Structure formats: C-alpha cells, structure tokens
Amino acid sequence: MRxxxxxxxxxxxxxxxAADFFRDLRNRICSEFEQIENTQNQTRHRDMPAGEFSRKVxxxxxxxxxxxxxxEISLMKGRVFEKVGVNxxxxxxxxxxxxxxxxxxxxxNNGAFWASGISLVAHMRSPKVPAVHMNLRMIVTAKHWxxxxxxxxxxxxxxxxxxxxxxxLKECCDRHDPKYYDExxxxxxxxxxxxxxxxxxxxxxxxxxxxxxxxxxxxFAFSKDVGNTFLDIYPKLVRRHMNExxxxxxRHTQLVKRGRYVEFNLIHDRGTQxxxxxxxxxxxxxxxxxxxxxxx
Amino acid sequence: MRxxxxxxxxxxxxxxxAADFFRDLRNRICSEFEQIENTQNQTRHRDMPAGEFSRKVxxxxxxxxxxxxxxEISLMKGRVFEKVGVNxxxxxxxxxxxxxxxxxxxxxNNGAFWASGISLVAHMRSPKVPAVHMNLRMIVTAKHWxxxxxxxxxxxxxxxxxxxxxxxLKECCDRHDPKYYDExxxxxxxxxxxxxxxxxxxxxxxxxxxxxxxxxxxxFAFSKDVGNTFLDIYPKLVRRHMNExxxxxxRHTQLVKRGRYVEFNLIHDRGTQxxxxxxxxxxxxxxxxxxxxxxx
Numbered sequence: 001m002r003x004x005x006x007x008x009x010x011x012x013x014x015x016x017x018a019a020d021f022f023r024d025l026r027n028r029i030c031s032e033f034e035q036i037e038n039t040q041n042q043t044r045h046r047d048m049p050a051g052e053f054s055r056k057v058x059x060x061x062x063x064x065x066x067x068x069x070x071x072e073i074s075l076m077k078g079r080v081f082e083k084v085g086v087n088x089x090x091x092x093x094x095x096x097x098x099x100x101x102x103x104x105x106x107x108x109n110n111g112a113f114w115a116s117g118i119s120l121v122a123h124m125r126s127p128k129v130p131a132v133h134m135n136l137r138m139i140v141t142a143k144h145w146x147x148x149x150x151x152x153x154x155x156x157x158x159x160x161x162x163x164x165x166x167x168x169l170k171e172c173c174d175r176h177d178p179k180y181y182d183e184x185x186x187x188x189x190x191x192x193x194x195x196x197x198x199x200x201x202x203x204x205x206x207x208x209x210x211x212x213x214x215x216x217x218x219x220f221a222f223s224k225d226v227g228n229t230f231l232d233i234y235p236k237l238v239r240r241h242m243n244e245x246x247x248x249x250x251r252h253t254q255l256v257k258r259g260r261y262v263e264f265n266l267i268h269d270r271g272t273q274x275x276x277x278x279x280x281x282x283x284x285x286x287x288x289x290x291x292x293x294x295x296x
Numbered sequence: 297m298r299x300x301x302x303x304x305x306x307x308x309x310x311x312x313x314a315a316d317f318f319r320d321l322r323n324r325i326c327s328e329f330e331q332i333e334n335t336q337n338q339t340r341h342r343d344m345p346a347g348e349f350s351r352k353v354x355x356x357x358x359x360x361x362x363x364x365x366x367x368e369i370s371l372m373k374g375r376v377f378e379k380v381g382v383n384x385x386x387x388x389x390x391x392x393x394x395x396x397x398x399x400x401x402x403x404x405n406n407g408a409f410w411a412s413g414i415s416l417v418a419h420m421r422s423p424k425v426p427a428v429h430m431n432l433r434m435i436v437t438a439k440h441w442x443x444x445x446x447x448x449x450x451x452x453x454x455x456x457x458x459x460x461x462x463x464x465l466k467e468c469c470d471r472h473d474p475k476y477y478d479e480x481x482x483x484x485x486x487x488x489x490x491x492x493x494x495x496x497x498x499x500x501x502x503x504x505x506x507x508x509x510x511x512x513x514x515x516f517a518f519s520k521d522v523g524n525t526f527l528d529i530y531p532k533l534v535r536r537h538m539n540e541x542x543x544x545x546x547r548h549t550q551l552v553k554r555g556r557y558v559e560f561n562l563i564h565d566r567g568t569q570x571x572x573x574x575x576x577x578x579x580x581x582x583x584x585x586x587x588x589x590x591x592x
Contacts, residue, residue: 083591196572196581259585266562267572276492276563285492286591289555295379295585 014216015114018138019090021220022118025136025227026088029120030074032235037078042243045125051078053086058281060091068093073284077291080129080242084122085287091115095141099277104210105143114140117148118227119271121288122234123261127254128241130154130161131202131261133288134230135271136223144216146223147209150230151188152237153202153261155254161237162203168233169206169226176222184208194264201264255294262293310512311410314434315386317516318414321432321523322384325416326370328531333374338539341421347374349382354577356387364389369580373587376425376538380418381583387411395573400506401439410436413444414523415567417584418530419557423550424537426450426457427498427557429584430526431567432519440512442519443505446526447484448533449498449557451550457533458499464529465502465522472518480504490560497560551590558589 030053037050059070071089078084095103095111106113117137124131136148152165166185173181188207193200206226211219265272265288275285326349333346355366367385374380391399391407402409413433420427432444448461462481469477484503489496502522507515561568561584571581 196578262558262589263562263582266559282492286559289591291591293558293589293591295582295587295589 011216014220015090015116015138015140018220018223019088019116021224021227022088022090022116022136025231026072026074026086026118029086029231030076032231033076033078033081033084033122036080036235036238036242037076039239040080040242042079042126043245045079048079051076051081056283058284060089060093060281062093063096066093071281071284073281073287075287080125080238082123082125083291084120086118086120087284087287088118089116089281089284096277103139103141104145105141108142112141119284119287120230123258123290124155124238124242126242126244127155127246127250128158128244129238130158130165131258131290132230132234134227134234136227138220138223144212145209146211146219148223148226149184149188149205149207150226150234151192151202151205151207153257155257156250158241161240165203165205165233165237168229172225172229173206173222175225176218180208180222181206192264194260194268196267197260197263199260201260252294255292256296258290258293259295261288261290265289307512310516311386311412311434311436314516314519315384315412317520317523318384318386318412318432321527322368322370322382322414325382325527326372328527329372329374329377329380329418332376332531332534332538333372335535336376336538338375338422339541341375344375347372347377352579354580356385356389356577358389359392362389367577367580369577369583371583376421376534378419378421379587380416382414382416383580383583384414385412385577385580392573399435399437400441401437404438408437415580415583416526419554419586420451420534420538422538422540423451423542423546424454424540425534426454426461427554427586428526428530430523430530432523434516434519440508441505442507442515444519444522445480445484445501445503446522446530447488447498447501447503449553451553452546454537457536461499461501461529461533464525468521468525469502469518471521472514476504476518477502488560490556490564492563493556493559495556497556548590551588552592554586554589555591557584557586561585 034052053074053076056073057070059067061067069091071087074086076084092114095106095113100106100111115137117135120134122132131153134150138146154161170181173184184206185204188204189200191207192202213219272285330348336342349370349372352369353366355363357363365387367383370382372380388410391402391409396402396407411433413431416430418428427449430446434442448457450457466477469480480502481500484500485496487503488498509515568581
C-alpha cells in the first residue's frame with residue numbers, strides 16, 4: 001500500500017523514460033543551435049564569435065526547505081541567437097495548500113507531485129527570424145498527464161514561416177490522432193493571447209495539456225514527436241532568414257514586439273505562475289525574458 | 297433618497313476639489329520637468345532637443361460599453377527624462393462582479409464607483425538620476441477614501457538621495473500626523489518588494505491607502521502636501537545629478553535594474569491590476585514601462 005502523500009501508483013519507469021528523453025532532446029537542440037551559430041554569415045554580426053551554451057545547475061526545494069530534485073539551464077548568447085535558454089528539470093515535493101486546488105489530483109494526496117520537463121525560448125538577433133517557444137512536460141500527482149507545445153512569434157510579417165511551422169506540426173499531430181491538430185492549434189491561439197492588448201502573442205502553433213488516454217506509451221510517443229518535430233522545423237526557419245539584411249526600423253519593431261512577449265509572460269503565462277508559486281528557480285523561470293526590449 | 301447603485305452620499309464638491317487639484321498638480325509637474333529639460337548640459341545628450349510633453353486624451357467605458365469619464369496622458373521623451381508619463385483620470389462606472397469583493401464598499405452598491413487620480417513614472421537617461429513614481433488617488437464606492445505615495449528607485453547606490461527623499465516625505469507626514477511617516481514608509485517597503493527576487497524595488501518612500509479619518513478636508517490636505525512635496529524634492533535630485541558623466545557599465549546596470557521595475561509592475565502592482573481589471577486605457581496603464589530594458 002502506498003502512503004497517502006505520495007504520487008499516484010504509476011510506473012516509475014515512465015518517469016525515467018520521460019526525464020531521459022527531455023535531457024537527450026536538450027542535448028540535440030543545443031548541438032544543432034551551436035552548429036547554426038558556426039555557419040552564420042550576416043553582415044552585422046559575422047565578426048562576433050559563434051555562441052556556445054553555458055550550463056547552470058539549480059536545486060528545487062519546497063517552501064519549507066525540503067529538497068526535491070532540480071534542473072539545468074543551458075543559456076547561449078550568440079550572433080544568431082541573441083539569447084536562447086533551454087531548461088530541463090525534474091522535481092518533486094508538495095504543492096502549497098493554496099496552489100493544490102488548481103492542480104488536478106493534487107488535493108487527493110496532500111499536494112505531492114513529481115514533474116519533469118523541457119522548456120525553450122529563443123530570442124533572435126535578426127528581426128527577420130521568428131522567436132520561438134517550445135515546452136514538453138509530464139506531471140504526476142494522484143493523476144498523471146502530459147502537456148506541451150510549440151509556438152512561433154515572428155517579429156515582422158512572415159506568412160511562409162507560419163505556413164511551414166503549422167504544416168510541420170499538423171503532420172506531427174496527424175501521425176497520432178486526426179483530432180489533435182485542430183484542437184491543439186485552437187488551444188494555442190486561445191492561450192497565447194494578450195486580452196489587455198486584444199492581440200495574439202504570435203502566429204500560434206500547438207498547445208496541449210492533461211493528456212492521459214490510458215496508454216502512456218502512446219501519449220508519450222506524441223510528446224516525443226512534438227519535440228523532434230520542433231527540432232526539425234525551427235532550424236530550417238532560422239537558416240532560411242539568418243543571413244538576410246535588416247534595417248534599424250525592423251530592429252526597432254522587433255524590440256517593441258518583444259515588450260508584448262514580456263507582458264504575456266509576466267501577466268498571463270501559467271508556466272511562469274507555476275514556477276513562481278512552486279518556489280521555482282528564478283533564473284529558470286525568467287530565462288524567457290528577452291535580452292533587450294523597448295516600450296514606446 | 298439615493299439609488300442603490302450610486303456611490304455614497306458624499307459631498308460632490310470634494311470630488312471636484314480633488315480632480316481639480318490633480319489636474320493643477322499635473323500642470324505644475326509638467327512645467328517644472330520641461331524647465332529641467334531646458335537647463336540640461338550633460339555631454340552625451342546636450343545636442344538633443346529639450347523634451348516637451350505631448351498629451352493624449354482617453355475615454356473610460358465599463359465592460360458593457362457604458363462610458364464614464366476618462367483621462368489624459370502627458371508623455372515626454374527628452375534628453376534628461378528618457379521617458380516620463382503623467383496620467384490624470386476621473387472615471388466612474390461599475391466594477392465587474394468578480395472585482396467587487398476586493399474593493400471596500402463596492403458590493404454594497406452593485407459595484408458603482410467614482411475614482412480620480414494622478415500617476416507619474418519617470419525613467420531617466422542618466423543612471424545617476426533615480427527613477428521615481430508618484431500617485432495620488434481618491435476612490436468613492438459606498439465608502440470613500442484617499443490613497444497615494446511616492447517612492448524612489450536609484451539605479452546606482454545613492455545614499456544621499458535616499459536620505460533627502462525620505463527626510464522630505466517625513467517632514468510632510470509630520471505636518472499632518474506624527475504616526476504617518478513610520479506607518480506609511482513601512483507600508484511602502486512592504487508594497488514595493490519583489491518576493492520572487494527577494495529584493496526591494498527601490499529605496500522606498502511612503503505608500504498609504506484607505507485614508508478616511510472622517511475629516512475629508514484634513515485628509516485631502518495631506519494628499520495635496522504629498523503631491524507638492526514630491527514636486528519640491530524630486531526636481532532637486534534630478535538637478536543634483538543630471539549633468540554628471542556616466543559609464544557604459546553604469547548604463548548597463550540601469551537597464552538591468554529597469555527589468556526589475558517591469559517585473560514588479562506586471563506581476564505585483566495593484567495599480568496595474570486595477571487598471572487591467574477595470575478596462576482601463578492600456579496606454580495609461582503601461583505608461584510606467586521603461587523605454588529600454590535588458591534582461592541578462
């Protein structure tokens with residue numbers, strides 16, 4: 001019999017599979033992004049050194065100080081990627097009583113949880129290259145589920161990028177469930193929206209949460225595919241635009257657009273709120289902040 | 297007999313006195329800040345034209361579209377004041393049902409409210425000159441009260457500025473109630489604090505709210521004194537430092553410090569939340585955002 005305050009009767013092997021995949025994906029992403037840095041040839045920044053990821057380990061503790069896992073932030077400030085952060089974490093502990101009511105299954109076991117995930121935000125030097133966000137996560141309370149998604153934020157209109165990004169994610173979704181793409185792209189549009197500006201954050205992508213069909217292997221195959229699809233399509237968009245020229249006006253437009261990104265993340269984003277309320281590492285939570293921003 | 301959904305039985309003359317004072321204070325502040333722009337003589341920016349305020353009128357409407365007053369944003373982007381906004385507003389209407397519970401007296405009259413105030417945020421070009429925030433407000437529901445305050449955010453350590461700013465506000469408080477300064481400076485320290493960073497936003501000042509001693513004229517004399525005291529002390533601090541030289545490193549420190557300002561305002565500030573939840577004008581609400589910010 002399990003203790004009342006432990007997480008669900010759930011195959012511990014799945015936790016290991018998920019955390020291992022997130023780590024491996026992180027490694028492949030960082031390697032690919034460093035390769036992009038090496039091949040850049042844009043006028044303004046070709047004389048800068050190619051960026052390399054640096055890594056910072058952090059440890060999680062509950063509000064009462066009880067330790068429970070941690071994470072690693074990989075951060076690169078390069079000549080293509082002005083600032084890109086890739087964070088992986090695997091933490092466990094107890095949600096605070098005030099927070100439990102918002103989390104499925106958290107009140108049934110005194111707030112005990114286990115969570116693992118990867119989160120990525122890239123802010124690019126070129127306003128011609130869209131910013132991007134990708135996240136995959138597995139949460140275990142008395143219930144367990146998978147969530148994630150990827151979404152694109154062009155700084156200037158770029159319909160072809162939007163089309164290709166969505167087509168790639170649609171193919172990915174269709175490999176797993178014909179209903180997924182419509183449902184998850186609509187969810188993405190609803191989620192990444194700034195009501196106070198009455199405008200979307202970007203051009204969407206997919207967003208999903210609370211996935212538990214009863215077949216974890218099948219569900220996780222979808223999350224893996226989303227991660228691998230991201231790693232396939234986003235570098236293509238970066239390479240498509242990274243050597244193009246841009247004007248100071250386009251750079252200005254980019255820095256103003258980044259302000260909207262900040263507003264969304266600090267006012268609305270659930271991931272940010274989740275991090276702040278679970279005593280998350282502040283560097284990891286605010287890794288998503290753009291390097292340079294303008295408010296007019 | 298008054299209708300159930302109107303604001304309290306409260307001297308309408310006081311509303312006019314308050315709104316008129318806020319407008320007059322706005323005019324005097326803008327005039328003083330423009331004078332400062334004209335006398336600047338700092339190496340980096342002396343060739344820029346002196347800043348002048350531009351004004352933008354906005355109108356308030358409740359969520360259902362019912363109009364109810366509005367405000368004026370005065371904005372200056374100058375060579376001393378990189379971005380300073382002074383907003384005055386006088387609005388009325390009904391708080392949304394969800395918001396009423398948080399506002400004293402708002403549930404007793406179906407959310408009817410009247411509010412008038414002045415709000416100011418100044419972000420300076422020089423990292424040697426502290427940023428500042430000042431706000432005065434009068435709210436009427438079934439109850440009525442005054443609130444406000446002023447607080448200083450130096451970008452580099454400047455103990456003399458802190459000392460003088462606090463001394464000035466303490467003298468102001470002491471003219472009205474010997475308990476005010478201790479109470480309101482402690483409230484300011486509690487309020488302008490970033491729990492997620494475990495650091496204060498600035499070096500404090502005073503913050504007060506829900507003032508209603510039963511003698512409105514006396515209470516409002518205090519708010520007027522706070523406004524006039526601000527207009528006396530802050531320009532002195534600006535003139536003290538505005539012609540000093542600064543380094544690129546000091547500028548960088550300033551831009552990073554401004555990120556904390558953004559985090560506070562978007563994550564914690566009640567005024568921002570109040571504005572967003574009452575359908576406030578987005579330009580007026582986010583007028584406080586710094587013009588240029590860095591997250592490292």
